[in-house]
Amino acid sequence: MTQRKNWLQRLSGWFLRPSGQQAPQKAAAGARRHKAVDGASPPSPPKSGKLKAVASEDGLLGQTRMRQRVSRAFGASQPVQERQGLCGRDRKLSELLDGVRFRHNHAVICGPRGSGKTSLARVFGDYADEDGAVVLYMAGSDDASFDELLRPYLKQIPEACCSPGVKQEIMVALEREKLTASSVVDLLTAIRYSQVIFIFDEFDRITSPEAKAELTTLMKLTSDACLKVNYVVVGIAENLHELITAHASLRRHLTIVSVEPLADEAIGRILSDCFEKSGLQCDDKAAAMLTAAACGSPYHARLFGMHAALQAISERERLVQRRHVRDGLRGAFNEWRAGNPEDAAIFEQIASTGAEERSQIVRLASHAAYRHAGSPPSGAIPREEPIDPPPALRPSLETAESFPIFRDSLAPQFLLIAMEMGGVAPPDHRMEAVE
Ligand SMILES: Nc1ncnc2c1ncn2[C@@H]1O[C@H](COP(=O)(O)OP(=O)(O)OP(=O)(O)O)[C@@H](O)[C@H]1O
Numbered sequence: 001m002t003q004r005k006n007w008l009q010r011l012s013g014w015f016l017r018p019s020g021q022q023a024p025q026k027a028a029a030g031a032r033r034h035k036a037v038d039g040a041s042p043p044s045p046p047k048s049g050k051l052k053a054v055a056s057e058d059g060l061l062g063q064t065r066m067r068q069r070v071s072r073a074f075g076a077s078q079p080v081q082e083r084q085g086l087c088g089r090d091r092k093l094s095e096l097l098d099g100v101r102f103r104h105n106h107a108v109i110c111g112p113r114g115s116g117k118t119s120l121a122r123v124f125g126d127y128a129d130e131d132g133a134v135v136l137y138m139a140g141s142d143d144a145s146f147d148e149l150l151r152p153y154l155k156q157i158p159e160a161c162c163s164p165g166v167k168q169e170i171m172v173a174l175e176r177e178k179l180t181a182s183s184v185v186d187l188l189t190a191i192r193y194s195q196v197i198f199i200f201d202e203f204d205r206i207t208s209p210e211a212k213a214e215l216t217t218l219m220k221l222t223s224d225a226c227l228k229v230n231y232v233v234v235g236i237a238e239n240l241h242e243l244i245t246a247h248a249s250l251r252r253h254l255t256i257v258s259v260e261p262l263a264d265e266a267i268g269r270i271l272s273d274c275f276e277k278s279g280l281q282c283d284d285k286a287a288a289m290l291t292a293a294a295c296g297s298p299y300h301a302r303l304f305g306m307h308a309a310l311q312a313i314s315e316r317e318r319l320v321q322r323r324h325v326r327d328g329l330r331g332a333f334n335e336w337r338a339g340n341p342e343d344a345a346i347f348e349q350i351a352s353t354g355a356e357e358r359s360q361i362v363r364l365a366s367h368a369a370y371r372h373a374g375s376p377p378s379g380a381i382p383r384e385e386p387i388d389p390p391p392a393l394r395p396s397l398e399t400a401e402s403f404p405i406f407r408d409s410l411a412p413q414f415l416l417i418a419m420e421m422g423g424v425a426p427p428d429h430r431m432e433a434v435e
């Protein structure tokens with residue numbers, strides 16, 4: 001809640017201020033607060049305001065290489081690959097390790113799109129693996145049956161986990177039978193020598209109700225049989241709610257980890273790490289602006305940061321400044337529009353007509369951005385006074401209730417951009433040389 005208020009204070013008016021203009025007191029104070037309150041250390045600006053382009057980056061090829069380097073460094077579509085790259089999730093990692101490794105619970109990792117569920121699951125897997133567990137990772141697919149989901153996991157169980165010769169029996173059984181929860185439990189009794197952790201990512205993509213129900217039964221039967229097997233199910237909150245409520249008694253075998261928005265400090269670290277990898281720098285105000293626009297989402301932070309960086313290199317600058325962020329946010333909006341033209345059109349229309357409900361819409365969008373998509377099972381997010389969605393926005397929402405959910409859970413940050421920009425003009429790709 002406090003974060004959301006800060007967002008509004010920090011962001012308000014920044015996008016529209018022409019570059020070079022003196023920042024008003026509020027914005028400067030916002031940037032200082034970012035550092036003091038959150039302990040953030042946003043990237044420091046270089047001593048000289050404008051850095052010269054180096055000779056090797058001149059020309060079309062040089063620009064292309066720089067753009068590639070930037071997009072690799074920000075990697076908005078790639079989950080975090082290494083534990084060092086995972087910012088602000090230490091507490092979540094220890095909850096998972098305690099729950100799964102030491103209490104032998106199953107775990108549920110839930111959160112909105114792009115919040116870092118897969119990244120957390122992978123890094124957890126890395127730690128569990130180092131600690132002696134066997135971790136098998138798979139992602140769900142749309143119309144997969146229970147059998148299709150489980151078969152690849154069972155094939156991957158290492159022989160060393162089982163009594164001698166038993167892996168061979170599993171393979172033979174897999175040839176013969178169609179898998180059900182109880183037949184899988186029978187096969188898993190063969191696992192004796194180390195804990196095996198199955199990570200099911202993208203649980204929300206599984207559409208078959210039978211597959212979901214069978215998976216829940218499998219979790220329950222596995223716990224009841226005290227097997228050395230645990231499951232980590234990953235997905236957006238709403239869908240996992242189904243899983244948890246299907247078997248009331250499963251609840252006590254579960255560690256539920258909801259992936260909440262990251263603190264500004266962690267977002268600041270992600271950005272400074274990405275800028276460093278890109279070979280660029282970002283001044284404090286630009287970094288604070290990106291942090292505010294991301295609303296705690298690592299995906300949005302990387303996407304917005306990347307677009308700001310691309311704007312800077314299109315001007316042959318190595319210092320990312322507020323004007324690059326402004327243009328970059330427009331660029332990010334346009335990229336998002338390509339995947340979701342309906343909502344983009346609604347947002348632009350709402351923003352450009354200067355709707356009377358402006359503050360209402362901003363409040364609603366920032367509430368949605370900081371809140372989980374769907375109700376987190378833990379009910380961790382505090383409720384506040386209801387917000388009535390304006391009729392023009394309703395087609396973009398899944399429910400028209402007091403705490404609406406956007407049908408595209410990545411959307412609220414883009415609505416805020418549209419509101420702040422008063423509509424989104426195409427970004428200015430200044431590809432020509434700047435003297
Ligand atoms: N804690 C973190 N520190 C740094 N970067 C992160 C962190 N969490 C996520 N990211 C980055 O944010 C982006 C989204 O992360 P990830 O794919 O893990 O999210 P997700 O919740 O699994 O998304 P989806 O719902 O689409 O499956 C990726 O670029 C990833 O590298």
Ligand SMILES: [Mg+2]
Nearest residue numbers: 117118119201
């Ligand atoms: Mg994911």
